[in-house]
Amino acid sequence: MAVPGWGDIYDELGVTPVINAIGSVTLLGGSQTSPTVRDAMERANSAYVPLAELEDKAGGLIADMLGVESAYITSGAASALVLSTAAAMARDNDDFVAQLPDTTGMADEILIQKKQRYHYDRTLNFAGAKLIEYGTDEGTSEEDLEAAINDKTAALHYVANEKIKDPSVLTIEQVITIAKKHDIPVIVDAAGQVYPTENMGKYAKLGADMVAYGTKYIGTPHSAGMVVGSKTWIDRVRLNSFISFEERRVRGIGRPQKIDRQEIVGVAAAVREWLTMNHEERIAKLDVKLTHIERAITGIPGVKVEADRDPTGASVFNLFLTIDEKVCGISEDEVVAQLKDGDPPIWTRVNPYFGGMQVGMVGLNDGEEQIVAERLVAALKG
Numbered sequence: 001m002a003v004p005g006w007g008d009i010y011d012e013l014g015v016t017p018v019i020n021a022i023g024s025v026t027l028l029g030g031s032q033t034s035p036t037v038r039d040a041m042e043r044a045n046s047a048y049v050p051l052a053e054l055e056d057k058a059g060g061l062i063a064d065m066l067g068v069e070s071a072y073i074t075s076g077a078a079s080a081l082v083l084s085t086a087a088a089m090a091r092d093n094d095d096f097v098a099q100l101p102d103t104t105g106m107a108d109e110i111l112i113q114k115k116q117r118y119h120y121d122r123t124l125n126f127a128g129a130k131l132i133e134y135g136t137d138e139g140t141s142e143e144d145l146e147a148a149i150n151d152k153t154a155a156l157h158y159v160a161n162e163k164i165k166d167p168s169v170l171t172i173e174q175v176i177t178i179a180k181k182h183d184i185p186v187i188v189d190a191a192g193q194v195y196p197t198e199n200m201g202k203y204a205k206l207g208a209d210m211v212a213y214g215t216k217y218i219g220t221p222h223s224a225g226m227v228v229g230s231k232t233w234i235d236r237v238r239l240n241s242f243i244s245f246e247e248r249r250v251r252g253i254g255r256p257q258k259i260d261r262q263e264i265v266g267v268a269a270a271v272r273e274w275l276t277m278n279h280e281e282r283i284a285k286l287d288v289k290l291t292h293i294e295r296a297i298t299g300i301p302g303v304k305v306e307a308d309r310d311p312t313g314a315s316v317f318n319l320f321l322t323i324d325e326k327v328c329g330i331s332e333d334e335v336v337a338q339l340k341d342g343d344p345p346i347w348t349r350v351n352p353y354f355g356g357m358q359v360g361m362v363g364l365n366d367g368e369e370q371i372v373a374e375r376l377v378a379a380l381k382g
Contacts, residue, residue, distance in 0.1 A: 006365070018345040020363030021372050023315055024192075028347060028363065030222025033266065037219050040269035041262040052243050054261055058268040059234075062226065065271055066201035070234035072241070073226050073267045075257040077191035078123045080212035080227035080237075083254050084187045085110060086127040087210065087236035088155035090252075097239050097252045101128030107154040110187070113140045115169050116159045120189065124157060127240075127253050131157075139168030145178050153184055160190040160203060160211075163313035176207040185209035185233055191225075192217050192314020197275050201228070209233040215267050217314060218274040224263045279311075286317040289361045289369035294319055296373035300380050302327025306356070320356040328380055332357040335379045346372055 007017025024031040033041070055073060062071040074080040089106045090096035096106055110124050114133040124131055134140065134148035145156075156179045158172050172188065179186045186207070191214040193199045203211045210229045216222045227237055238244060240252040242259075290307060298305050302324035309317060325331045330338075332350050335357060339346040351358040359372065 016345060018340075018347050019365075019368050019371060021339075021346050021348045021359050021361075021368075023318070023360035023362045024216050025363075026222070030216035031219065031363070033221060034219035034270070034273060036273045037266045037270045041221075041266040044262045044265035049261055051261060051264070052247050054264050055238075055241075055243060058264050059226075061268050062271050063228065065275055066204075066228060068201050068204040068228045070231040071226055071228040072234050072237050073224065073259060073264050074212075075223055075259045076216075076225040077189070077212045077214035078120065078225070079254070079257040080210075080225050081120075081123045081187065081189060082126045082257065083237045083240050084210035084212065084227055084233075085124050085129045085155065086240040086253055087233060088185050088187065089127065089129060090240065091236055092239070094239070094248075094250045097244075097250050100240075100253045101126070103128040103130075107152050109150075109152045110155050110157050111145070111148050111153060112157045112159075113169050115139060115166065116157075118159060120191075121157070121159075124187075129154060135169070140170050142170065142174060142178060145170060145175070149178075149182055149184065153182070155185045155187050155209075158186060158188045158208070160188050160193045160199075161313065162193055162199060163310060163315075172203060172206060172208065180207060188212065194218050194274065195279065195311055195313070195316075197279070200271075200275075204229045210237065214314075215270055218270045220266050220270045221263055224259060224267050226267060283311050283317075286311075286361045289364055290317050290319060292369045293359060293373045293376065297321070297376050297380060300328075300377070303380055315358075315360070317361040318351075319359040320351065320354060321359065322356045323380070329382055330379065335376075338379045339375055342375055344371070346375055 010017045020028045058073060059071040086100055089103060089108050090100060108129050109132045110129045111132050111134055114135045135144045156175055158175050176186050186209050188203045188208045188211040190203055190211050194217045210227050210233050212227050213225055215224045215226055241254040242257055244250055245252050245255040294307050304322040306320045323332045336348050336350060339348055348359050
């Protein structure tokens with residue numbers, strides 16, 4: 001392996017390390033922390049600080065860097081969404097904060113476009129909110145949204161996806177305009193929308209009130225994230241946090257969603273590094289890996305290879321393989337299984353959203369693209 005001591009700590013635990021040819025996915029532990037982030041976290045480890053003050057200062061630094069009003073570091077993007085929905089329902093009422101997930105007496109409906117339903121919208125229910133669809137499978141109109149809003153509406157939810165634009169759903173600008181008209185907050189799931197870098201402040205600048213990001217996409221530990229937006233609403237997010245549970249003794253639902261001082265410092269360091277790094281160089285390295293594998297498997301009978309070199313969004317620099325089982329004698333699922341059963345195991349997947357077998361570059365260490373290419377060729381040629 002190109003990385004000294006690759007996987008040896010896992011050997012000690014009896015766990016087999018794998019080559020990650022999918023990306024920054026939860027099943028494989030997110031991403032790798034950068035040397036800069038690891039150094040910042042190690043330095044943070046040597047002393048204790050009041051976490052409330054650290055959250056305030058680190059959040060303020062991030063908000064300044066992104067050009068937004070406020071930011072709060074959370075236990076991943078999912079936690080950011082849970083705390084945001086809690087804030088939308090409880091607002092400034094400590095009795096409500098402590099009452100959640102019992103929503104009696106509160107507006108507790110989160111409106112979501114039917115065509116934007118997705119696997120992770122489950123997090124919006126964790127604080128007790130009810131998801132209410134508007135629009136149809138064919139699309140959404142402004143009239144659909146207006147008709148869905150009532151006195152039980154706590155917030156409007158929007159799923160940001162800069163890679164795939166669906167003209168049949170309302171744009172974020174349309175949703176924000178209608179939300180402002182009714183004085184309802186907008187929650188945005190922008191978990192992986194970290195490049196181009198302006199996307200990290202874009203939605204809040206457009207008027208979204210609480211925008212969730214997963215900072216694993218910029219080199220922090222998998223367990224970290226943040227929510228950015230208006231000061232009024234980010235302050236309400238804080239009321240539901242694990243820090244508020246201890247410091248104010250208000251028993252909010254955020255208590256299990258702890259983040260430590262090392263992670264808070266790491267997120268601040270990662271945002272600074274991400275905004276100042278040479279992304280052309282980063283992208284060029286990913287392209288070298290993709291091109292190597294692409295050339296190795298292009299031309300194999302029965303295999304159609306599509307390369308996605310778009311650096312936008314969460315899932316970037318992937319090869320998508322459509323395999324004709326009659327020609328190759330093996331299916332996409334079987335190739336995935338064969339790679340996983342090899343030595344070392346290589347994790348790929350049949351992508352549940354885009355179809356075809358996905359081979360991703362983001363999780364590969366230098367040199368691993370050669371192993372992936374060799375094993376893919378062997379599997380596809382039988």
